[in-house]
Amino acid sequence: MSNLKYKHLFEPIQLGKTLFRNRIFASPQDYPGLTSNRFLTEEAAYFYERKAVGGFASVCVGDMIIDAKVGRSHPFQMRGNDFMGKVSLTRTSTAIARHGAVAAIELCHAGQNASLDLMDENKGFVYGPVDGIRPDGVKIRAMNDEQIEDLIMSYSDAAAFARQCGFGMITLHGGHGWQMTQFISERDNKRKDKWGGSIENRMRFPLAVIEAIRKRIGYAIPIEFRMSGTESLPDGYDIDEGIEIAKVLDGKVDVIHVSVGHHEIDSASMVTHPPMFLPDGCNVKYAAEIKKYVKTPVATVGALTNPEMMEEIIASGQADIINLGRQSLADPDLPIKARIGLEDEINPCLRCFNCFSNSTVGGVFYCASNPEIGREQSSMTAIPPLHKKTVLVAGGGIGGMQAALTAAKRGHKVILCEKSDKLGGALLCEENIPFKANLSTYLKQQALKVSRAQIEVHLNTEVTPEVAESFKPDVIIAAIGARPMIPIIKGIDSKNVVGAEQVYYNPEITGKNAVIMGGGLVGLELGIFLSQKGHNITIVEMANGTIATPPPVTGTSNRMSGIMDVSLGHPLVHGVALKEELKKLPNIKICSSTKALEITEEGLIVEDTNGIRTIEADTIIYAIGQKPLREEAYALSDCAPEFYQIGDCVTPKNIYEATSVAYQIAMDIGRF
Structure with missing residues (x-):
């Protein structure tokens, strides 16, 4: 008798003539590190292969632009039908397929959201359904019938090329404000001819693309259509229109992949890619609603990390397929772990946007909680250490736990000492914050993995030189962290003053009206937490512009410019999420360019451009670093002969910096 816990999740599904081994698909993701000719690198093949190794039924290569001359919105997008890219694409599809997964590829075109700077010939305008002007002032020129027909053939050419390169499913991007959406949505499509007006006319373009692809490559290869169930915009279409769109697609494609939102508008983009402030599975309801009206299998996506929730979605008939995006980075092994009963070791996506922020700024995906991401090739081909050593890790925070786990996996004898009675370090204070639930899961999961590994753990043990020498280690990794800085200001010893860490542990000590000194990440997130609990919060920051205005998350030519000031600790895309969340909270106020002068019983005396004044408050909270x-x-x-200092005890940064360095140093041990 089978003891499989998630029977519906691991039931195979046939799409077209292709059998998929389970219901867990890896959503389309681009690979930022392309060659100078915009072809996939060898490292890219490992990036996608890693997900196939982990048990995903399908792995989708994202952002293949079907018209590279005028269709690109950002630099990291592949050419869609360039013969010179055939080898790299074939190697990538093979890397995916040889592990039993179906290699899929996403066909895209930015349309009116294309970047002028990335066009082969900048004519000063972009192409869209109708004439107009973009918010950034760029002219949009309406496509004529001949251009539309050419574009349809470009999709067909790209699909045929993808099939030649070994891809087993075609994903058409018809959502998020991309070119196909621009024909579908009344917000963008004001045409009066056969391509606009009624839902039938607005769907004429995507249906023509689907028909052209079918004629070109037949029905053997399934077609997945990615759509927005709602555009999540005041002037965009809602779920009722999304249902009508899906009805037109029903029977024409093999999968209706229901996402939501719009990439070019921050507020909508934060629905497409749910931040930590939204609940798990927040977008499933849109797929579930559409599934009531169609017979075609429906896929859902967005903020899904827990296989138990995924199983319930499939079992209850809300969707037929689960698509994972950021979670496939946080843990590419989620499918296999869920299948063999190790679901309590699945690394959850923290929804911190470290991956998006790094890919936008530096051109590489790096995951805060999974240091293998961005190092797929080296981690999958790593040579075992020449010498096994005794490694003492001082400090059981996130860096210490990661170092211990990696060193133990490499075969070293590992001793982990933590001066408190619990592993987790400084971030334990945030365990009970609702929007940090995944962080809490991550900390518990890391501690659980430590308990299961060959690691000798000593709690309530502070590592002094005498203690360290008693273990006779070959290697010491110091990860003992940092302590909150206390501002030098008159009145800091008053009874109404507390540190952010204290408030996180005991929020009830905060009065109804509170001032937070420090507008960095800690101060802002603490302010949001307290504001959500009903407190009136004022955040005081000396720097100018606590939250700058970031560029669009994806899309226009400004993607690589105007990046928000990260000096206060706001990752690029998480900064967008913070900004959007702050808009929802009327009881929080931010005072930038404001200097704190003195703490009194009445509150905080500050100085800004208007002079000196008192911000009345019951509680003053410091969060200055x-x-x-x-x-x-x-x-x-x-x-010890070898010594390494990592994490906050070097320079306090973030989870990614701690886990990244910890992982790599542990990987390096044993070379000599």
Whole structure:
């Protein structure tokens, strides 16, 4: 008798003539690190292959632009029908398929959201359904019938090319404000001819593309149509229109992939890619509603991390397929772990947007909680250490746990010491914050993995030089963290003053009206947390512009410019999420370019461009940063032949920096 826990999730599904081994698909993701000719690199093949190794039924290569001359919106997009890219695409599809997954590829065109700077010939305008002007002032020129027919053939050519390269499913991007959506949505399509007006006319273009692809490559290869169930915009279409769109697609494609939102508008983009402030599975309801009206299998996507929730979605008939985007980075092994009973070791996506922020700024996906991402090739081909060593890790926070886990996996003898009675470090104070639920899961999961690994754990053990020497280690990794900085200001010792860490642990100590000194990530997130609990919050930040206005998350030519000031600790895309969340909270106020002068019983005396004034408050909270415990860490440097100092005790940064360095240092041990 089968003991399979998630029977519906792991039931195979046939789409067209292709059998998929389970219901867990990896959503389309582009690979930023292309060659100078915009072809996939060898590292890209490993990026996609890693998901296939982990058990995904389908792995989709994203952002293949079907008209590279005028259809690109950002630099990291492949050419859609360039013969010179055939080898790289074939190697990638093979890397996916040889592990039993179906290699899919997403066909895109930016349409009126294309970048002028990325066109082969900048004519000063972009093409769209109708004449107009974009919010950034760029002219939109309406396509004529001949151009539309040419574009349809470009989709067909790209699909045929993809099939030649070994891809087993075609994904058409018909959502999120891309070119196909621009014909579908009345918001963009004001045409009066056969391509606009009624839903039948607005759907004429995507149906023509589907028909052209079918004629070109037949019915053997399934077609997935990715759509927005709602545009999530005041002037965009809603779920009722989404249902009508899906009805027209019903029977014409093999999968209706229901996403939501619009890439070019921040507020809608934060629905497409749910931030930590939204609940898990927040977009499933749109797929579930559409599934009531169609017979074609429906896929859902967005903020899904828990296989139990995924199983319920499939079992209850809300969707037929689960698509995972960021979660496929946080843990490419989610499918296999769920199948063999290791679901409690699945690394959850923290929804911190570290992946998006890094790919936008630096051109590489890096995951905060999974240091293998961005290093897929080296991690999959790593050579075992030449020498097994005794490794002492001082500090059981996120960096310490990651270092211990990686070193143990590499075969070293690992000793992990933590001075408190619990693993998790400084971030334990955020365990009970509702929008940090996935962080709490991550900390518990890391601690669980430590307990299951060959790691000797000593709690309530502070690593002094004497303690360190008693273990006779070959290697010491100091990850002892930092402590909150206390501002030097008159009145700091008053009874109405507390640190952010104290408030996180005991929010009830905060009065109805509170002032937070510090507009960095800690201060802003604490302010949101307290505001959600009903407190009136004022955040005081000395710097000019606590939250700058970031560029669109994807899309126009401004993607690589105007990036928000990250000096206060706001990752690019998480900064967008913070800004959107702050808009929803009327009881929170931000005072930038404001200097704190003195704390009194009445509140905080500050100085800004209007002079000196008092912000009345019951509680003053400081969140001005962390002081690294560098000296305490360096005191251990003579206690072993090899010594490494990592994480906040070097320079306080973020989860990604801690796990990344911890992982790599542990990987390097044993070379000599």
